[in-house]
Amino acid sequence: MATFWRPGMMPIQLLLTIGVTFLIFVIGHTFIKKTFGRGLPMLAQGALTWLAAFTIFKFVISPPIPSSLLYIYMGLITLVIGLFISANEVSWTESKKPIVDTLIGATPLHRGVRAVAFIALPLGFGWGTYTSIAPPKNFPEPPELRTVHPAPPQAIKVQDKQFTLQTSKNPFRVDVKGEYLDVGKEKEFFASNPFDPNAEGYVKYVKEGGEVFFRNCHFCHGDNLDGRGMFAFAFRPIPANLADPGTIAQLQETFVFWRISKGGMNAPREINPWDSAMPPWEEHLKIDDIWKVALFEYWHTEFFPRTWD
Ligand code: HEC
Incomplete structure (x- = not known):
C-alpha cells in the first residue's frame, strides 16, 4: 500500500480515495438503515461528506495541495452539498429544521446548544484569526545581515x-x-x-x-x-x-x-x-x-x- 500511495500519482490516488470513501459511506449508511429503521438525516450526510472531503484534501493527498486550492475545492464542495440538500422541498425542510430549532431555541436542549454555539463560535473565530496573524513566539531577528555589495551574477x-x-x-x-x-x-x-x-x-x-x-x-x-x-x-x-x-x-x-x-x-x-x-x-x-x-x-x-x- 505504502509504495502505491506515493507522491506523483495524484489523479489515480484521488479517484481511488474518493471511490473507497464513497464505498464506506454506502455500506455504513445501509447498515444504519437496516439497524435503526431509518437513514441518517440529510444534514448529517452533508456534514459527513464535507468532513470526509476536507480530510482527504488536507491529510491524505500527497504531495499536499496549496491552501488556496484547498479553499477553492472546499468552497465548491460546500456549494454542491448545499445544492444537494436543498434540491427538493422534503429534504430542504428536513435539513433546515435542526438549524431553525437551534436558532429559535425550540427545546431546552436546543437552547443549550445555542448558548454554547454563540459563545464558542466567536471565541473560535477570534482564536483562529489571532493565531493566523500573530508573530510566532520568540520572534527571531532576520537572520541575514545586509550585504551592501552582493555577489554579481556571471x-x-x-x-x-x-x-x-x-x-x-x-x-x-x-x-x-x-x-x-x-x-x-x-x-x-x-x-x-x-x-x-x-x-x-x-x-x-x-x-x-x-x-x-x-x-x-x-x-x-x-x-x-x-x-x-x-x-x-x-x-x-x-x-x-x-x-x-x-x-x-x-x-x-x-x-x-x-x-x-x-x-x-x-x-x-x-x-x-x-x-x-x-x-x-x-x-x-x-x-x-x-x-x-x-x-x-x-x-x-x-x-x-x-x-x-
Ligand atoms: C530614488 C533615489 C535614487 C535615484 C534616482 C538613483 N539612485 Fe542610485 N541608489 C539609490 C539607493 C537607495 C541605492 C542603494 C544604497 C545601498 O544599497 O546602500 C543606490 C545605489 C546605487 C549604486 C550602487 C552603489 C554600490 O555601492 O553598490 C550606484 C552605482 C548608483 N546607485 C547609481 C545611480 C545612478 C547612475 C543613478 C541615475 C541614473 C541613480 N543611482 C539614481 C537611490 C537612487
Missing part, C-alpha cells in the same frame, strides 16, 4: 543584450585612438576637462554621462555624488554615497553597470532586509547612457574602477 541581460561581467568593458572608457584606458592611465583620465567644447573620446562621454546624472540621479545621490540629494533622506537605506571609498571605488565598472541597470528592485535577495529605492535604470535609460553615467561617476569622484585581478 552574466546579465540588459535590454535583451547579454553581458558577461568578467569580460565586459565600458565601451566609452577609450581614448581618442579608441584604446581602452586601463590601470596606469588614471592621470590622463582625471586630467581631462569635459567643459572643453572640443572634447573628444572619453572626455566627451564623461560630459554626456554627467548630463544623464544630473537629469536622473542627483535627486538621490546628490550634486557631489555624496548620497545627500534632496530626496535622499526619504529613503532607507539612503542612496549610496558614491564619493565614499566604500562604494564604487571598491567595485569593478561592470559591477556598477549591473547595479545601475537592475536597481534595488532586481538586486539579489541578500541586499534585503531593507529594499533599496534605487530604480532599475535599464527600464529608463539606453545601455550607452548607463555606461556613460558610470564613467562620469568615476571621473567625478576621482576613483578608478577596480580590476578583476
Whole structure:
C-alpha cells in the first residue's frame, strides 16, 4: 500500500480515495438503515461528506495541495452539498429544521446548544484569526545581515543584450585612438576637462554621462555624488554615497553597470532586509547612457574602477 500511495500519482490516488470513501459511506449508511429503521438525516450526510472531503484534501493527498486550492475545492464542495440538500422541498425542510430549532431555541436542549454555539463560535473565530496573524513566539531577528555589495551574477541581460561581467568593458572608457584606458592611465583620465567644447573620446562621454546624472540621479545621490540629494533622506537605506571609498571605488565598472541597470528592485535577495529605492535604470535609460553615467561617476569622484585581478 505504502509504495502505491506515493507522491506523483495524484489523479489515480484521488479517484481511488474518493471511490473507497464513497464505498464506506454506502455500506455504513445501509447498515444504519437496516439497524435503526431509518437513514441518517440529510444534514448529517452533508456534514459527513464535507468532513470526509476536507480530510482527504488536507491529510491524505500527497504531495499536499496549496491552501488556496484547498479553499477553492472546499468552497465548491460546500456549494454542491448545499445544492444537494436543498434540491427538493422534503429534504430542504428536513435539513433546515435542526438549524431553525437551534436558532429559535425550540427545546431546552436546543437552547443549550445555542448558548454554547454563540459563545464558542466567536471565541473560535477570534482564536483562529489571532493565531493566523500573530508573530510566532520568540520572534527571531532576520537572520541575514545586509550585504551592501552582493555577489554579481556571471552574466546579465540588459535590454535583451547579454553581458558577461568578467569580460565586459565600458565601451566609452577609450581614448581618442579608441584604446581602452586601463590601470596606469588614471592621470590622463582625471586630467581631462569635459567643459572643453572640443572634447573628444572619453572626455566627451564623461560630459554626456554627467548630463544623464544630473537629469536622473542627483535627486538621490546628490550634486557631489555624496548620497545627500534632496530626496535622499526619504529613503532607507539612503542612496549610496558614491564619493565614499566604500562604494564604487571598491567595485569593478561592470559591477556598477549591473547595479545601475537592475536597481534595488532586481538586486539579489541578500541586499534585503531593507529594499533599496534605487530604480532599475535599464527600464529608463539606453545601455550607452548607463555606461556613460558610470564613467562620469568615476571621473567625478576621482576613483578608478577596480580590476578583476
Ligand atoms: C530614488 C533615489 C535614487 C535615484 C534616482 C538613483 N539612485 Fe542610485 N541608489 C539609490 C539607493 C537607495 C541605492 C542603494 C544604497 C545601498 O544599497 O546602500 C543606490 C545605489 C546605487 C549604486 C550602487 C552603489 C554600490 O555601492 O553598490 C550606484 C552605482 C548608483 N546607485 C547609481 C545611480 C545612478 C547612475 C543613478 C541615475 C541614473 C541613480 N543611482 C539614481 C537611490 C537612487
